[in-house]
Amino acid sequence: MGKDLIPGWLKKWYLSVLAPGVRWFTSLRIHPNVFTSLSLAVSAASAVAFAAGSLVWGGILVLFSGTFDIVDGAVARASGRSSKFGALFDSSLDRYAEFFVLIGVLVYFIQQDYDVLLSVLVVGAALCGSFMVSYVRARAEGLGFECKVGWMQRPERIVLLGFGSIIHEYALMAVLVLIAILSNLTAIQRMVYIAEISRPAR
Numbered sequence: 001m002g003k004d005l006i007p008g009w010l011k012k013w014y015l016s017v018l019a020p021g022v023r024w025f026t027s028l029r030i031h032p033n034v035f036t037s038l039s040l041a042v043s044a045a046s047a048v049a050f051a052a053g054s055l056v057w058g059g060i061l062v063l064f065s066g067t068f069d070i071v072d073g074a075v076a077r078a079s080g081r082s083s084k085f086g087a088l089f090d091s092s093l094d095r096y097a098e099f100f101v102l103i104g105v106l107v108y109f110i111q112q113d114y115d116v117l118l119s120v121l122v123v124g125a126a127l128c129g130s131f132m133v134s135y136v137r138a139r140a141e142g143l144g145f146e147c148k149v150g151w152m153q154r155p156e157r158i159v160l161l162g163f164g165s166i167i168h169e170y171a172l173m174a175v176l177v178l179i180a181i182l183s184n185l186t187a188i189q190r191m192v193y194i195a196e197i198s199r200p201a202r
Helices: 008-027 032-051 055-079 084-111 116-142 154-167 169-197
Strands: none
Touching: 008 055, 032 055, 032 084, 055 084, 055 154, 055 169, 084 116, 084 154, 084 169, 116 154, 116 169, 154 169
């Protein structure tokens, strides 16, 4: 139900670009949680950049944080260090990372004299949707269902936020509105999907 906004071939291409680095990190026996922590640290730096008024650096750092987020999982699989705690640690820090970035963006818009109420509503809706997309998947998987469907998953949110920030503040606001709408629709989309596949056969 519903295709990803980022084409599968593009995701595979980016993973192939990162593959040599993943093999190198694996050979050095660097623990995957190091990259998870780096992703959070870079996200926090991105939030600081946004709050300081630098959209370009904020966007660049958002994209870097997303790269670290990809690398941690790839290193975990390549090194055989995948674990339930690692998955929990990664998912938890991802939520903090999104919170930091979006709060940084909110501070930026308020400092630029955007309407405070509108900024809070848009960022709040984007944050709520982002968290709900993750929550519905986690809850579904806890019930024994695989749930990776949806338009606005984490990779899409990172790419849109990163490039929207680099392009212009108006592009960033448009991206936030898009995330606010599509992330919440994705959460609903996932609930509908689980309702369909869990329906007893007649």
